[in-house]
Amino acid sequence: MKLEPQWITGFVDGEGCFHVGISKHPEMTSGFQVLPEFTVVQHERDVQVLHALKAFFKCGVVRVNHGDRMAYRVRGQKNLSECVVPFFLAHPLKTKKRLDFEKFRRVILMMERGEHLTAEGLEEIRQIAEQMNRGQPR
Amino acid sequence: MKLEPQWITGFVDGEGCFHVGISKHPEMTSGFQVLPEFTVVQHERDVQVLHALKAFFKCGVVRVNHGDRMAYRVRGQKNLSECVVPFFLAHPLKTKKRLDFEKFRRVILMMERGEHLTAEGLEEIRQIAEQMNRGQPR
Numbered sequence: 001m002k003l004e005p006q007w008i009t010g011f012v013d014g015e016g017c018f019h020v021g022i023s024k025h026p027e028m029t030s031g032f033q034v035l036p037e038f039t040v041v042q043h044e045r046d047v048q049v050l051h052a053l054k055a056f057f058k059c060g061v062v063r064v065n066h067g068d069r070m071a072y073r074v075r076g077q078k079n080l081s082e083c084v085v086p087f088f089l090a091h092p093l094k095t096k097k098r099l100d101f102e103k104f105r106r107v108i109l110m111m112e113r114g115e116h117l118t119a120e121g122l123e124e125i126r127q128i129a130e131q132m133n134r135g136q137p138r
Numbered sequence: 139m140k141l142e143p144q145w146i147t148g149f150v151d152g153e154g155c156f157h158v159g160i161s162k163h164p165e166m167t168s169g170f171q172v173l174p175e176f177t178v179v180q181h182e183r184d185v186q187v188l189h190a191l192k193a194f195f196k197c198g199v200v201r202v203n204h205g206d207r208m209a210y211r212v213r214g215q216k217n218l219s220e221c222v223v224p225f226f227l228a229h230p231l232k233t234k235k236r237l238d239f240e241k242f243r244r245v246i247l248m249m250e251r252g253e254h255l256t257a258e259g260l261e262e263i264r265q266i267a268e269q270m271n272r273g274q275p276r
Contacts, residue, residue, distance in 0.1 A: 001232060006144035007151075011232075013187075014152025046233045049151075094139060094149075095184045 001052040005091045008056065011049075012088075013095040016040050018104035020129040022122075034116040034125055036107055038074045038084045041065050057083045081108050100132045139190040143229045146194065149187075150226075151233040154178050156242035158267040160260075172254040172263055174245055176212045176222045179203050195221045219246050238270045 017039045025033035038060075042050055050062045050072035060074035074084055085105050093101055107116075107125050115121030155177045163171035176198075180188055188200045188210035198212035212222050223243050231239055245254075245263050253259030 003232070004144045006142045007148035007232065010145035010148025010150075011152050012148075013145075014149050042233070049233055052232075094141070094145065094190075095180070095187055 001048055003052050003056050005087070008053065009088070009091045009093060012040060013093050013097055015042065016097065017133065018097070018100045020104060020107050020125065020132060022126055022129060029117055030119065030122050032122055034107065034111060034122070035075065036077075036080055036104060036111070038080065038104075040072045041069050042071075044068045044070050046070075057087070059083050077108065077111050081112060103128050103132050139186055141190050141194050143225070146191065147226070147229045147231060150178060151231050151235055153180065154235065155271065156235070156238045158242060158245050158263065158270060160264055160267060166255075168255055168257065168260050170260055172245065172249060172260070173213065174215075174218055174242060174249070176218065176242075178210045179207050180209075182206045182208050184208075195225070197221050215246065215249050219250060241266050241270050 019037050019039065021035040021037065023033050023035065024031065040050060040053060047062065047070045050070055053072045054060050054062055057074065057079075059076070059079040060072055062070060062072050065071035074080060085108055088101050089105075092098060107128055110116055110121055110125060116125055157175050157177065159173040159175065161171050161173065162169065178188060178191060185200065185208045188208055191210045192198050192200055195212065195217075197214075197217040198210055200208060200210050203209035212218060223246055226239050227243075230236060245266055248254055248259055248263060254263055
């Protein structure tokens with residue numbers, strides 16, 4: 001299955017999620033780990049679409065989400081900043097999910113500069129993350 | 139907001155619904171009305187996307203669905219057979235929603251031939267409608 005960029009943008013406008021997780025991690029200098037991820041969840045009957053996304057972006061994994069739902073998931077600063085972010089800059093989202101993407105991108109840029117390793121940077125990321133994925137009643 | 143066909147297909151693969159309703163209608167010869175409809179539901183914050191779909195297809199309405207959810211909805215055999223069905227024949231869906239679209243199209247074709255007005259045709263449509271929108275756990 002070959003996907004066209006505009007199809008991907010449309011599908012992600014509907015089904016995609018840009019999320020920034022922050023979890024305690026004693027081995028990190030700051031005590032916390034910042035974990036941005038891009039996910040698309042589908043019923044297992046459409047797992048082939050998730051594999052096509054993985055083939056398109058050339059990164060990420062397809063895994064069980066929960067029950068009969070599967071997820072395509074991209075983690076890792078390099079994957080996100082080299083594959084996912086440039087794609088959605090070139091093919092902008094049309095729904096308000098674009099605002100989540102812009103916050104997501106800000107966090108990735110901060111991480112590229114190592115700002116998530118400082119207390120101030122971590123606090124700023126926490127505030128950005130809190131403002132994401134609102135108004136999307138799922 | 140200008141929408142590209144592939145974006146629409148991707149978005150509808152995620153968010154669209156092809157549905158055939160059958161309701162009692164004493165004024166119809168068969169006693170029943172067959173009501174096919176194409177809908178896309180979004181949170182009200184993205185109502186502009188629904189208006190862009192309406193502008194693209196040049197038919198249908200944007201209405202409150204329920205609560206803070208809005209719907210773009212196309213009904214009417216002429217709108218469906220002249221605008222919606224040809225679009226998705228030219229730009230095929232990539233998820234299993236395509237199977238719902240194919241059943242939807244079969245019903246529209248039967249209605250064009252007036253088969254929904256006969257008892258046999260109505261029964262066949264009822265069976266097709268029963269098989270639609272399964273496996274989509276929403």
